[in-house]
Amino acid sequence: MQLYVYDHCPFCVKARAIFGLKGMAFDLVILLNNDEATPTRMIGKKMAPILEDAGNYLAESMDIVAHIDGMDGRPLLTGPRNEALAQWNSDVSGPLFSLALPRWSAADFEEFSTPEARAYFTRNKERMIGSFQERMAASPVYIAEINCHFLALEPLIKSPDAVNGELSEDDIHLFATLRSMSIVRGIEYPPAVEAYRMRMAERVGIDLHDQIAI
Template sequence: MKLYVYDHCPFCVKARTIFGLKDTAFDLVILLNDDEATPKRMIGKKMAPILEHDGRYIAESMDIVAHVDGLSGDRVLTGASNPALTDWNSEVTGPLYSLAIPRWANAGFEEFSTPAARAYFTRNKEAMLGSFKDHWRPAPTISRR
């Protein structure tokens, strides 16, 4: 099994976690952020995580989690979803990403190991959020929310 991820990606962290919980071996592949060809070849669009297993690809983090959880032994994720946690997650995602994304762009993640990969991330995320410079100043205000 191969799991294709970005280190900065929360959905990728979620997909990686099940391997530890299940003590399941896998090959980890960090994609360069500007590598559009690899994920498009596998799933038709640029996104991560992607699990490659038995000649097929699974692209959604929770689908990956469910797949790996069901491969062997007892399932470890058997409890009901908590709607309060889902609501809280929806509430904090915007402010959290406003804080995190500009900082991820400056971090030493492997997916940004080339200038082109870091520039690709910065260009695309600034198109969504606006200039990263504008997101450094309000950090104390946002973090109090």
């Protein structure tokens, strides 16, 4: 199986995470961000992640998660979900994308390994959220907002091994959010959040971006 992704992409992290949790082998293919032809040939539009399995293509991250989790008849994501976590992910998404998009555009990711690919991302995302320079300048406000949201997340984390005590789709969504956050320098993770993101990074086999945080 081949999984086509961008390294920075949180939806791609969700698809990658289930392979790590299951200990299942796959080829990770990082697309150049301005490569429109490859994804369009596979799924008719430019979008990642894409799973190629025996000549079939699956394009939605959570469909990929369900497909891989169910494949061996021993699903892992069977735990109950907590609506408060979906709300939390949604609450932080505004400040998170304002912080992460300009930082991703400056980071050393394989999808930006040509100047044209980096320029493509910057142009498209600035069209969506406005000037990256202005968002960077406003960083302290967004970081304070996220640090404040952590007060609500901390008590929801039941275990570093699974946010609700038993693995569920909530772990896939929460880890993807926390991995996106890791590109931002200056976010203060309360102890339970820190333990969770470290343990989950290990379990899913996906690096956090702490070392290259901007």
